[in-house]
Amino acid sequence: MSISVKDIIGLKSTEAFVLIAGIKGLGNRVASAKILNGGLDFECKNKFVLAELTNEKSEQGVIIKKLIENGASGLAFRTENRNDVSQDIIEVAEKNSFPIFSFGEETSLENVIYQIMSRTMTDDYLSVTENTIEKMIETKLSTNEVIGITGSISTLLLKNAMVVYIKSIKEDTFLDVDKFIVTFNANEDMKDKAGLRRYKNGLMIMITKDNKEKRKYLITLDEIMSLCGIEEKKVVMSISNIHQTYEEINICFRESYYAYIVARADNLNKVFYEDIGVYKFLIPNAKSETQRNFMNEYLKFVLDNEELLETVIEFVRTGGNLQQTADRIFCHKNTVRYRINKLHEAVEPNGSSDMTFYENISAAVKIYLINQL
CATH class of the missing domain: 1.10.10.2840 (PucR C-terminal helix-turn-helix domain)
Structure with missing residues (x-):
């Protein structure tokens, strides 16, 4: 999946970005992101580049021209003075519709990279949006509608599914969901086991298997949490029952979210839907x-x-x-x-x-x- 430069500047991590030049390039396609290191690796076609730019304007010109020649989508560099970029470079950027942004010390390059990668990486396993999840939780869907949604998620889904919803135990603290998703997607061994998606500042984890052995689903859940660095003591976990994937995945999402409501209501860290009793009604x-x-x-x-x-x-x-x-x-x-x-x-x-x-x-x-x- 690709996004545009305009999508990037709408991310939380890029709030401090200031556009210096190349406004006509905000629609440029972004397929990935990279940090330009000291080796000056200019392999950057359709990549949004982040850099600590040199103060030498002649070197700046060489770098920016190389980025444009190699098909970079745009550039953001750290500086406290936007005048560090010469007028000649601004003109080159404008002429080539190449957006250039500046940012200060408050911006974390790591967070920017994680959020851009999260938005651009193809998530073949789970492509449902927050709106789709909301629809599955709040709306009574026909079997055909559920099958349609499930079919659009992935061809890798197995027969049965469990959904786990995870949020920070502190309601005023948000999980670094983008980082978790990027870390998960970078691990090829996990792709056929589960899929991760953002929902209301939390993380929905869908685990599918051909069996209905709850223990095995929970083992996979532990593997995912370990991979992503999620500490169980710092989160609220709500876990659905196991249902048929293609016909009942909406029930999994609904049960997981209902279990989360119970966890908050009863001040609990971990809740299984099967244990919530009268709350089901x-x-x-x-x-x-x-x-x-x-x-x-x-x-x-x-x-x-x-x-x-x-x-x-x-x-x-x-x-x-x-x-x-x-x-x-x-x-x-x-x-x-x-x-x-x-x-x-x-x-x-x-x-x-x-x-x-x-x-x-x-x-x-x-x-x-x-x-x-």
Whole structure:
């Protein structure tokens, strides 16, 4: 897949790029990227070149003319003074529609290379876009639609699939998804095992095999994480069940994302869809009026009280364990018992068993947590 120079300057890593010359070349095709090293390797056809440019304007002219002659897509160089480029060079760039950018010390060459390569490398295994993933998660698709999407992904897909969604455990920290994808795609041994794609600042990993042995899928997942340098303790992992690839890949993506919602709601690092229980019903219906009314009925007495709300949330997260709840909110077990009993009396004044109350308050809290995400 190739992109244009204009696509490159829209990347996060190139935000500090300043166009000096060659605006008519922003549509130039970019198939790859390279750093121009001291050896002056000018093998750069359809490549976007990054360089630490010499201050000698005569040498600059030689370099830029060589890049143009060899079919480079454009050039970006590090400088604190855009006047380091002579007017003659600017005229050559304009004449040849050769875009030249400058950037300062704040720009990381490594990050620029990774992001350009991520955008340009052919991802034969998994070419679905974020919009396609969103559609598979949010929309009920016909079997033919799913088969059409799966068929467009790759001819390498095996019979069954599992999807794993990975995001940073810190919600204000983003994974270096572009770097992971480039690292993965550079490993030929992995191409027939899995595919990686960006989704909402996280990483979707699709693993396909001819068997349904969960253990083998997880072994492949460990291999991918090791290859990409992803530390399990620093991420949230949500894992789908195994389904037929061509007819049910949308279910894999949906289950993985639903498991992620549960991980965030219950403050967990690793969640399998098969273990999320009633969330399977609550998540797809979280915005329904019926569920919201139910939530408000049980939480109306605590929504405006931060202390009580924290108590009931942790009470549900611990499965109704009073001591664990007390430990989490740093108070006495009897204080938790008192608060929960008072809430029980308030929302179910006609009386109900502790089990029934817990089931109801648990569902209400889960609806609340889903809607906070």
